Amino acid sequence: MAAKSRAGAPGAGLRHRCEMDFTHQLELFPGCSVTLLLFDHVKNAAALRKKAMEGSIEGALINPAMIVDPFQILVAANKAVHLHKIGKMKTRTLYAEIIFSLSPNNNISDAFKKFGISDSDTAVLVVLVVDREKTVNLEDIASQVEGQQVSLDELPQLTDAAKVKKMYKVTPQEEKIGTLLDSIVCRMSTKDVL
C-alpha cells in the first residue's frame, strides 16, 4: 500500500517528491517522517554499498527482497527513532539501527549482511528519516543511484517470500493465523524481550 501522506510539511526539506515516494509521519515522534524510495535495475550496488559503509550517503540502503511491506520498515524505523531518542541504540547510527531493527536476532553484522545491500543486488530500497529541522534533498540521493525509481507498489514483486520465511523462522501454524507480515512484525518488536 503506497499511501502518500503529503499533508503539511512532514520534513521541512523534502524535495523531488513524486508519486513513487512513500512517506509516513511517525505518530509518536511529531515532526519526524520516514520516506521510502525503491529502485530497480540498479547497476552500481557495489558503489552504493561502499558509500553507505563510509557514511557518505544519506539513508539506510536495504535489500528489498527481505521486505514484504512498507509497514515492516515503519515498525523498524519507529523502534530505531525511539531508541535513538532515549540514547539506547545498539548500533552507532540511526540508519544502522533501522537495519538492525529489521533483524529477528541480535547479531548486528548478520543484520547488515542479510538486510543491507550486497554488491550484486539489482534492487535497492532507500529509507530516509527526516526531522523538522533537517533538510534532505531526495533528488540528490536518487541521482546517486544508477537505476530506475519505481513505485512502492512494486515491492511485492521484489520480495523473496521463501527467504523471508526462513530468515524470520516463521512456523507453519503461524501462517494459519495471520499474514507473513504479522509474523515478521511480531518478531521485530519483541526481539529484545526474549
Place this chain on the structure above:
Amino acid sequence: MAAAETEAGGLCSGMAGAAGPAVDEAGAAAAAAGPAVDEAGAEAPAVDEAGAAAADEAEAPPPPLPGLQLVQQGAEARVYRGLFLGRAAVAKLRIPKRYRHPALEERLSRRRTAQEARSLLRCRRAGISAPVVYFVDYVTNSIYLEDIVGSITVQDHINSVQQSGNDTSSLLTLAEKMGELLARMHDEDLIHGDLTTSNILLRPPTEKLDLVLIDFGLSFISGLPEDKGVDLYVLEKAFLSTHPDTETMFKALLKTYAATSKKSGPVIKRLDEVRLRGRKRSMIG
C-alpha cells in the same frame, strides 16, 4: 466499539486486566494469580479508577495517535484505540502506582509489559490467535498492538445471544472452540492469568467463531497442572458469575479441553481440587 461497553458489565473488565490490582501487592512477591485474590481484586477497580484518574492525569499523557479514543481505563492500564504507522492499533499505557516503592513499581511494570510481549509472541509462534505486537516502549511500559477491528468480546456475544433468546446451540459450539483454544495454549505451557469472557474476542464475522485471546499482562510460563487448573478455575468463576445458566456451556468447554489437550488429565483433576478450595468453601473433609 462494542468492546468498550464491557467495562460496565462483569466483575472482571477486559483488556486492561482490571482484576489485577489486588494481585499487584500480593502478586508482587508471588507472581501468580490465584482465584481468591482475583475475586478480591474485583472490588478494587472502582476505587482505583477514581484515585488513579486524579493522581495520574499529568503522569501519562495519551499517545498522539490519529483517531485516538480512550477505550477503557482499568486499574492496570489505560487502553486507547488509534492509528499507528497507518494501521488500526491498540495502545496500552500502564498506569503508574504511586503507592508502590518506585524501584518495585519500575520492576513490576517492566516485568508485566515484557511478559505480555513475550506471551503474545509465544502464542503466535504456536498458531494461537492473539494480537500482533507492533511496538513495545520500555520507558513508559506501554505496548502497541494490533486492533482487531469489528471484534466483540465473547462476553458481549453471549449476552446478546442469550437476550435474543435463540440459537443457544451455537453457544455450545463456541464453548467447544474456547476449550480447544485453551487446551492449545496450556499445551504450550502458557498460563493466561486473567481468563474471562471479556479477554477473548470474536473476529468478524461473528458466526465464524474465530477466537482471539487478549490481555496477557498477568501471564506466565508454567507446566504445572496446578497453574493450569487455576487458570481454568478463574475462567469458570468469571463465566458463571457473569453469564447465568451457562453451566452446560462450561461443561462443553471442559470436555473439549480434555479431548484436545494432551496433558489434560492431571489438569482437570487439579481443577476439581481447586474448586474445593476457593472462597467461602469449607476445607473440612
